[in-house]
Amino acid sequence: MADLPAPPTARRLSDEVRTGATTAAAALEAALDRIASADGELGAFCSTFAERARAAADNVDQRRTEGAALGALAGVPVASKDNLLVAGETITAGSRMLTNFDAPYTATSLERLEAHDGVLLGRTNMDEFGMGSTTETSACLRTRNPFGDDLVPGGSSGGSAAAVSADLCPLAIGSDTGGSVRQPAALCGVSGFKPTYGRVSRYGLIAYASSLDCVGAIARTAEDLALWLDCASGRDDADATSRGGAEPTLDGLDERADLQGLRVGVPAELNGAGIDDEVVGVTTAAIDRLRALGAEVVDVALPSVEHAVAAYYLLATSEAASNLARYDGVHYGWRSGDDARTQSAMTTQTRSSGFGEEVQLRILLGTFATSIGYSSQYYEQARRARRAVQRDFAAAFERCDVLVCPTSPTAAPRFGEAADEPLQRYLWDALTVPASLAGLPALSVPAGQTADGRPVGVQLMAQQDRDGLALQVGHVFQQHTDHHLRRPAR
Amino acid sequence: MTRPPSIDAELIRYLGELAKLSLPPERSEKLRQKLTALVEAFASLDAADLPEDDAAGAQAGPGELRADRAEPAARAEAALQNAPRTAADSFVVPRVVEP
Numbered sequence: 163m164a165d166l167p168a169p170p171t172a173r174r175l176s177d178e179v180r181t182g183a184t185t186a187a188a189a190l191e192a193a194l195d196r197i198a199s200a201d202g203e204l205g206a207f208c209s210t211f212a213e214r215a216r217a218a219a220d221n222v223d224q225r226r227t228e229g230a231a232l233g234a235l236a237g238v239p240v241a242s243k244d245n246l247l248v249a250g251e252t253i254t255a256g257s258r259m260l261t262n263f264d265a266p267y268t269a270t271s272l273e274r275l276e277a278h279d280g281v282l283l284g285r286t287n288m289d290e291f292g293m294g295s296t297t298e299t300s301a302c303l304r305t306r307n308p309f310g311d312d313l314v315p316g317g318s319s320g321g322s323a324a325a326v327s328a329d330l331c332p333l334a335i336g337s338d339t340g341g342s343v344r345q346p347a348a349l350c351g352v353s354g355f356k357p358t359y360g361r362v363s364r365y366g367l368i369a370y371a372s373s374l375d376c377v378g379a380i381a382r383t384a385e386d387l388a389l390w391l392d393c394a395s396g397r398d399d400a401d402a403t404s405r406g407g408a409e410p411t412l413d414g415l416d417e418r419a420d421l422q423g424l425r426v427g428v429p430a431e432l433n434g435a436g437i438d439d440e441v442v443g444v445t446t447a448a449i450d451r452l453r454a455l456g457a458e459v460v461d462v463a464l465p466s467v468e469h470a471v472a473a474y475y476l477l478a479t480s481e482a483a484s485n486l487a488r489y490d491g492v493h494y495g496w497r498s499g500d501d502a503r504t505q506s507a508m509t510t511q512t513r514s515s516g517f518g519e520e521v522q523l524r525i526l527l528g529t530f531a532t533s534i535g536y537s538s539q540y541y542e543q544a545r546r547a548r549r550a551v552q553r554d555f556a557a558a559f560e561r562c563d564v565l566v567c568p569t570s571p572t573a574a575p576r577f578g579e580a581a582d583e584p585l586q587r588y589l590w591d592a593l594t595v596p597a598s599l600a601g602l603p604a605l606s607v608p609a610g611q612t613a614d615g616r617p618v619g620v621q622l623m624a625q626q627d628r629d630g631l632a633l634q635v636g637h638v639f640q641q642h643t644d645h646h647l648r649r650p651a652r
Numbered sequence: 653m654t655r656p657p658s659i660d661a662e663l664i665r666y667l668g669e670l671a672k673l674s675l676p677p678e679r680s681e682k683l684r685q686k687l688t689a690l691v692e693a694f695a696s697l698d699a700a701d702l703p704e705d706d707a708a709g710a711q712a713g714p715g716e717l718r719a720d721r722a723e724p725a726a727r728a729e730a731a732l733q734n735a736p737r738t739a740a741d742s743f744v745v746p747r748v749v750e751p
Contacts, residue, residue: 472694494734514674546702
């Protein structure tokens with residue numbers, strides 16, 4: 163990317179800062195230089211937090227000078243998705259509705275990174291309120307895939323994936339409701355991880371669908387994602403769904419040199435119909451590599467995942483219709499219709515002009531699915547389908563330790579592809595929403611490219627709270643492959 | 653299997669009213685077409701033989717709940733920080749009572 167040197171991984175950079183081989187300030191300025199040089203065309207960042215970041219980096223360097231022990235992310239510049247609050251900074255969730263919203267506090271998941279001496283770098287572009295798989299629904303700007311100007315970066319955390327892929331920073335935080343970290347990571351040729359539901363606090367994450375929303379991360383390596391998880395996870399009194407008590411993941415990564423004794427399940431339902439041939443080919447090669455590393459590969463069945471896309475979209479939009487009711491033009495954000503005769507009319511004008519078309523479609527779908535006369539046929543059935551998916555996973559994990567499938571049925575689409583075909587776009591999430599419905603940890607790692615050079619990722623899913631195992635398998639895979647090291651040519 | 657409902661302009665208007673969205677005709681028709689495609693596709697769920705939903709969500713629930721005690725409320729200044737219009741420590745909304 164450009165002519166500037168690529169940054170080291172987060173783990174190596176933090177080691178260098180701790181030992182004095184470099185400084186947090188130097189690492190930050192290098193990242194800001196890369197953004198200034200390359201992001202004008204790429205569009206990964208909506209804005210940087212330069213002033214705040216310089217103060218944080220100077221604090222890290224000062225404390226090192228004074229002999230203080232530095233945290234595990236010492237001096238690492240960390241990008242964060244535009245739906246995670248950073249006190250005093252404008253955060254928009256990619257929506258016109260929040261154009262003027264200044265965050266009153268910092269999200270717990272980011273505070274914890276700062277507590278480990280990470281440096282918050284800037285906010286990355288995203289689909290509006292997380293509703294999209296291409297980052298095209300953002301009201302902020304257009305983000306390109308570093309592997310091709312005409313390619314979308316995936317979404318909704320497309321800015322975070324593009325930033326890491328283009329070497330603007332080593333670590334970027336995203337959120338994953340139905341695949342919004344894993345899918346853009348796959349399309350941009352980097353690694354993305356969604357932890358077990360509840361492992362990382364959502365306090366300060368702008369809500370989309372609360373029974374599904376997870377904070378996740380994107381980096382070049384599984385090792386950096388384990389480093390992030392250990393820093394970010396744990397119980398938070400401000401998020402009742404958060405849980406503590408998990409074992410650290412980073413220390414266990416090197417316990418395995420290979421995959422001897424591990425059973426890898428291949429669900430036919432997520433490895434065949436509806437998936438591009440080239441993606442199937444890359445995935446088959448990745449499975450062969452897992453087998454060559456000592457894993458026993460077994461066939462498993464997840465029959466209920468045929469309902470996963472329908473269940474996911476009905477549940478997510480139902481929750482979104484409720485969560486987004488807070489945007490009323492009164493308490494914060496955009497307002498239109500000050501001359502309206504009633505508050506209700508003002509709110510209607512505000513929402514009609516503040517939300518983009520995709521958000522309005524999803525609010526209507528969620529309102530429909532939960533309305534009298536239709537809820538038993540749609541919303542209640544979706545809840546049952548979710549339960550069936552959870553049971554299928556439980557049965558599958560009696561026969562294997564991790565499951566593998568492609569992350570996305572296709573490599574990166576082009577801008578505007580299937581723009582007026584929402585069902586086709588929703589089917590792009592078919593391979594990631596099952597793990598979301600079941601609350602499972604899932605990792606996407608680069609596994610190859612199509613003939614025209616577009617990255618392809620494979621997904622590793624594990625049982626709840628076995629985040630470390632998914633990351634460990636990904637780490638072993640990356641110790642024996644170089645797909646995660648391939649950079650875009652631009 | 654129940655037939656998927658017809659998504660007509662009146663239903664779109666009703667849903668818009670519930671969701672507080674005003675949809676001009678062109679946008680309404682475009683959204684109607686998209687919603688129709690989704691509702692028809694997702695109607696397949698109705699015919700599926702699915703287990704009773706005996707779980708509330710993706711997991712069993714929180715490991716522990718915080719103590720049930722009142723915490724200090726947000727300061728008015730903080731609560732009003734992002735409000736589009738304020739006056740005298742209050743949110744300003746259009747008049748709702750005729751003088």
